[in-house]
Amino acid sequence: MNKKRISDKTFVLFFIFIFLASISTVATSSDWSQFQSDWEHTALTQDPAVKENPETAWTVTTSMYEENGINAPPIIADDLVYIYTTNGSIWAFDKNNGDLVWKNKTTGGSALQSSTPAYGNGKIFVASNSGDLFAFDGSTGEELWNEHVTDSNFECPITYFDHMIYIGDGLKGGVATKYYYCYDGNGQQLWKYANERSAGFLWNGACVIGDFIVYSTHEGKLVSLDKEKGGLVDEIDLTSEVLDFAKDDPGMFRSSVTYNDGFVYTTSERGQSLGYVWKIGYDKGKFINDGWCTQNGFSTSTPAIHEGKIYVGQGEHGYPGNLTCLDDSTGNILWSYFVDAGVKSSPAIAVEGGMTYIYFTGAKSNGSLYCLKEDGSLAWEYNPPDDGYILQGAAISDGKIYFGTDSGYLYCIQESIPKGWEQFHKDAQNTGFSPSDASDTNNILWASEDIGAVQGSSPVIADSKVYVNCGDYIKSLDQYTGEFLRNHSRGSTKYNSIASPAYHNGSVWCGLPDSVNSGTTVADGKLFEGEWDGHYYCFDELTGEELWNFSANGNAQATPAYEEGRVYFTSWEYGQTHAGYVYCVDSNTGDLIWDQSEIVYNCCGSPTIYGNIVYVTTYNFYGEGEIYALNKNNGSILWKSLIHRTDSTPTGAYGNVYVCGGCYGYSDLQTYCFDAITGDLKWNTTPSDGIGGWLCSVAVADEKVFVGTALEPEDDYTGLNGTCALDAFTGELIWNSGYGGSSPAVSDGMVFTIANGRVYAFGDLVAIDESTNEESAGFESSTAASGLLISAIYMMRRKRKE
Known part of the structure; x- marks a missing residue:
């Protein structure tokens, strides 16, 4: 479906593509500017x-x-x-x-x-x-x-x-x-x-x-x-x-x-x-x-x-x-x-x-x-x-x-933050931040064959493998070569679902048969998953036994976020006065702890937890969307800010919250950086940059923001056809590439993304000058290069760097 061809009459069908959103953090407003923090010596921070x-x-x-x-x-x-x-x-x-x-x-x-x-x-x-x-x-x-x-x-x-x-x-x-x-x-x-x-x-x-x-x-x-x-x-x-x-x-x-x-x-x-x-x-x-x-x-x-x-x-x-x-x-x-x-x-x-x-x-x-x-x-x-x-x-x-x-x-x-990227947006909190180093250049280490990777979904990385939602199956690739390894359990297919996989202890999941964009969250021995009809479920991770289910208003698309015995998710009802909902429930019983029902537009994405804040975004079919910061303990609105319509899941890092939005053909594509506590805008890309999109959730690592770009897409409803890296503190462009674009993932110094059925892996790569046994610049990788050769050089470089 081409979003720019959608008329108002068919907006109601447009739900089938909507994505996930949210984040958490703490920021420049978390200064400790004198002895014991302030002039009353309270010595108290609300930081994580x-x-x-x-x-x-x-x-x-x-x-x-x-x-x-x-x-x-x-x-x-x-x-x-x-x-x-x-x-x-x-x-x-x-x-x-x-x-x-x-x-x-x-x-x-x-x-x-x-x-x-x-x-x-x-x-x-x-x-x-x-x-x-x-x-x-x-x-x-x-x-x-x-x-x-x-x-x-x-x-x-x-x-x-x-x-x-x-x-x-x-x-x-x-x-x-x-x-x-x-x-x-x-x-x-x-x-x-x-x-x-x-x-x-x-x-x-x-x-x-x-x-x-x-x-x-x-x-x-x-x-x-x-x-x-x-x-x-x-x-x-x-x-x-x-x-x-x-x-x-x-x-x-x-x-x-x-x-x-x-x-x-x-x-x-x-x-x-x-x-x-x-x-x-x-x-x-x-x-x-x-x-x-x-x-x-x-x-x-x-x-x-x-x-x-x-x-x-x-x-x-x-x-x-x-x-x-x-x-x-x-x-x-x-x-x-x-x-x-x-x-x-x-x-x-x-x-x-x-x-x-x-x-x-x-x-x-x-x-x-x-x-x-x-x-x-x-x-x-x-x-x-x-x-x-x-x-x-x-x-x-x-x-x-x-x-x-x-x-x-x-x-x-x-x-200590685990350096893997084992479920959607990194972890059970959907934080989107990795402590890994990450590529300083647009070198492509490898590109897979067309394996049917679902555009708009995000890969996960674990045990030196890349797991990808390919619709009928979840497929695994070698992390360092891109070589296809095997098919796993079913992927997520309903309404062209863009759910991302989740990996834990040798098992991999990708939502339920009737999930639409809602991937699996694995935490505390449980699986948390949503279905399109508005229900969220909790299953025992080992036995698959249903432990509880929760009925939300309208449709459920979120990949749940979990922390400390609580699970958070969203839902939305098209055409309602207040169309967005956010819920916090007890992860053991499914009992409601709080809900927030005063959000005007559609909460089609996923919540993310960072510190004491839950972040969600909204999609407005007829105008601008918003990013909300909610009190994690009671759901009250701490701040909100207008952004382009989005399902993007924000990312929290360095005291900031990063998010992108915009629908190609309907609104500009932009990426934003806000102070995570105050909501003050620190920087944003310009509309002419074409950086961002409603289905792209940014990844942050190594003081860089990795995000998709729009490079003249044709019939691609995601509006993304490229990947770039921005300076996390200024928004300045560090590099861009015409490959990839779907929500990136970062692990072991590599950046992974999807486009046109393929998976792309970016990473810094330099040649080894055998005559001097020294690294020298100038090696340019390509998708045609031997995966095994690239892997060998890449691993040699990392070993020497360590």
Whole structure:
């Protein structure tokens, strides 16, 4: 059927070709722009959690030229990771790959740098150990200004809020009058407040609460100041009897203040075993005799509060410690996790799927990064390969965790992602993102014979084989040569279904006999599949026994998405006022958890899960479609944006969500990149590019977006006749080819796609110069080249590269 020849009268028949859609992620809006994330020190991110199987995404060293350690936690903004090192240098690395973007130098290198920089309004603010404040351009590293502020030093985090910088004198100079300062973003001092007879501020960062800032002094006072004028609003001495729960000798206060729901929190330490956690009422700048104090061991850790629980570390250099969880209402200890190192770090929190994950580091040489579940059990421990001392904690952005050691190594940790592409759009969440490297050129490693591969479907790759929906059969090919291997079970044929196969443990599926575009999702020992009549089914993977079925409104075309005991799918009813539906059901029972029925146009595609968001797209037969971001837990609409009509399944990666749309002959073909959390458009291709299409689901890997193109199709209803690679961050064209076009798949450095009944495999390929035994450019593969020769050279290249 040629879509450009379809009249309005025959639109109702047009359903037979509609595809799948959705995605998930987290983005530039997931900045960790200062100590403990923000000016209230919440230390909480809604980014995806690293829940299990951590692996090193990348690592870099700042000690390449001289000894240069990392003692302060990273900060993250605008896709850069900023690190302040012991020799007084500020470094900016690309957060996605660890490439050095710039570095610059401040004053006052030291064996210990405990002041954490802050980011705001495009600038990085750094407090040096020599008492100077610096501002650098966040993108280029150009020094914008520096001011000598104090003859003491700086040892506490900078707090940034609304173009104002807050920081206090360090411990240098002993007990004296020590000041807390406020500077504007241009380096002008706005005020300074004198704290008499004080040792100063070590890790005592200020918390901004409405019109006020609050900080603790080394001696145990809490101070509340007018944040704009610096005038004293209130002060309370935690060693006095002003509070019902004050202590005669609480010890030293060496942590920042956290604010949550009418209370401020901090910690103190006395000796190696005694210390307290404090919760004190706070309202309109005044402290209130409400709260509690709990003995909790030596602590310099800033508390993190979430859903009625407080997470805080205890322990000192050379002594064992704990990460402890307290009840927020009573201060009672709920659990304590022991580690053989002091937990001086302040915990960071991620929430995903209703579960809370707590991240912290142990203060010792050859220490570790830990992840605990909310019940106090260990999710994982990551011990970095260097044996440097770990002092401070971690920062989180886009589902990755960043921390450093005093050996000068910065680590980016991610959850291990399987590198295969075993079902539609990569995995059970339909994410569409692969950690594999991928082709930098349009070299065709091989092209199969015409095996009847269904245009619009996507191949899957597993066990060195490529599985393809060929209608009557699923056929397998050799991954490296394209050689036909064998026929498997039936494919998907009803209404020219474009369902994609799924592979697991030696078995392969491709939907049900009456499926239309709905492929099989394999997860948790179950198969999830949809039928055209509006029913979704769950079967036991081993026995095939039906476990439950769910009746949706209208027609069902989605390949379901699964995560953590929940399965998500869509349906649509042609001609209805609200034609699109999204469902979340219990994967064990099929019981409805939530549905979203306020979507105007047709949800003909598949949902995708990323982080705490479910993404779906819509097809409008008479105009523009949309992309929706839904709250994963309740289905509420977080944002939506107009795009060309589509069934495309979006892909989430690098804090962005990627999607394409457009129907050849009816609307332009374009590819889009949105901020995954805010929905802000980051880039899109132009209509003249002809990149994208309603049936193409993009694949993302190796910082590239792989998508189909329109190159003058004739009777091809998909409108795709070519493949291209775009830069994932700019949308710039990297390469294109006149071959392939259907939803690409990426595995083992290769890109696979379908067109004209054939499967095409793209991959970087260089010739081996046997005389020099060196790789040399200039080898051009072709579809006529011997598959076995290509395979041999390709595998040799990959082995040498590894």
